[in-house]
Amino acid sequence: EPEVTQTPSHQVTQMGQEVILRCVPISNHLYFYWYRQILGQKVEFLVSFYNNEISEKSEIFDDQFSVERPDGSNFTLKIRSTKLEDSAMYFCASTEGGGYYEQYFGPGTRLTVT
Amino acid sequence: LAKTTQPISMDSYEGQEVNITCSHNNIATNDYITWYQQFPSQGPRFIIQGYKTKVTNEVASLFIPADRKSSTLSLPRVSLSDTAVYYCLVGESGYSTLTFGKGTMLLVSP
Numbered sequence: 001e002p003e004v005t006q007t008p009s010h011q012v013t014q015m016g017q018e019v020i021l022r023c024v025p026i027s028n029h030l031y032f033y034w035y036r037q038i039l040g041q042k043v044e045f046l047v048s049f050y051n052n053e054i055s056e057k058s059e060i061f062d063d064q065f066s067v068e069r070p071d072g073s074n075f076t077l078k079i080r081s082t083k084l085e086d087s088a089m090y091f092c093a094s095t096e097g098g099g100y101y102e103q104y105f106g107p108g109t110r111l112t113v114t
Numbered sequence: 115l116a117k118t119t120q121p122i123s124m125d126s127y128e129g130q131e132v133n134i135t136c137s138h139n140n141i142a143t144n145d146y147i148t149w150y151q152q153f154p155s156q157g158p159r160f161i162i163q164g165y166k167t168k169v170t171n172e173v174a175s176l177f178i179p180a181d182r183k184s185s186t187l188s189l190p191r192v193s194l195s196d197t198a199v200y201y202c203l204v205g206e207s208g209y210s211t212l213t214f215g216k217g218t219m220l221l222v223s224p
Contacts, residue, residue, distance in 0.1 A: 004157075035212075043158060043201075043214040056211055091157040093212075102148075103212060105157025 002026045004106035006092050012112045013082055021077045021109045023092030032075045033093040033103065034067065036060070043091070049075065082113045116140045116204040123219040132189045134218050136202030139183045144206040147178060147185045152199045152217070161200075162187070189220075197222045 005024045013019050025032050034046040047057040049067055066078045075094075079086055089110050093103040119137040126132045138147070146165050150158040162169055164176040164185070175188040189196060199217040 033211075042216055043152070043212075045211045045213065048211060058211075089155070093157070102160040102163070103158075105159065108155070108157050110155075 002104075004092055004094055004104050006090075006106040006109050008109060009107065010110045010112070012114065015084060015113055016081050019079050019082055019111065021079075021090050021092075021111070023075045023077070023106055024073050025075055025092065025094030026104055027073070029094035029096050029104070031055075031095045031097065032067075032069070033095075034077045035091045035093065035105075036088040037091065037108075038085075038088045046077070046090075079111075082111075084113050087111055087113045116142060116145055118202045118204055118215055120200075120202050120215070120218045122216065123221065125221050125223065126192055127223050128193055129191050132192050132196075132220060132222075134187045134189075134200055134202075134220070135184055136187070137184045138202070138204045141182050141204055142206060145182075145204050146206070147176065147182075148203045148205070149174070149176065149187045150201045150203065150212075150214075152201065153197075158201065158212075158214070192220075192222045194222050194224065196220065 007022045032049045035043050037043045045058050047061045048055045064080045068076050089108040091108045092106040095101045095103045116138045148163040149161040151161050152158045162174050162176045164178050166178050169176045177186045199219050201214050201217040
């Protein structure tokens with residue numbers, strides 16, 4: 001069964017550093033998403049991406065965040081200057097079509113900011 | 115988005131049927147009801163989606179009454195590996211963002 005993959009599984013970084021989280025969505029999917037989950041809290045939507053541009057973003061997704069699809073397979077989330085409160089699990093998801101279709105989630109990257 | 119309400123936690127034993135009910139009084143005409151499952155330190159996983167009446171797949175059944183103001187996820191004969199958080203989501207077809215609540219923590223004991 002095809003799956004979404006994410007690397008690294010765990011990233012430790014110092015406050016103020018830039019991090020890039022990587023995702024490889026399922027190959028025939030067209031819509032891509034990033035969510036995050038702070039320990040013990042809800043899964044929160046960050047951003048959706050379609051046709052090489054952001055289609056929707058949440059209030060969390062401020063100027064410190066950016067997304068990119070640098071090639072035909074990878075989808076990245078960059079945090080320019082990490083803060084302690086950015087520590088969370090970051091999940092990438094993809095789906096065949098927009099709308100309320102099944103979203104396939106990756107295993108997540110645990111980001112720890114010290 | 116329709117607000118959903120589901121129990122914070124439920125306990126069950128292996129081999130039992132578990133029914134988790136979700137209330138969504140403000141569901142709109144175009145809204146679908148979707149359930150996701152999440153194991154600790156893993157991403158959510160789609161279980162089932164429906165619009166009305168009953169939907170069944172190899173994992174679960176989803177019962178939706180005629181007024182659609184609630185729905186029930188039914189897990190037949192649960193095992194220890196079904197211990198997870200279960201989320202009920204309601205959204206319009208064409209709505210790409212998933213909005214998760216706190217979900218229901220299901221604990222299955224031997």
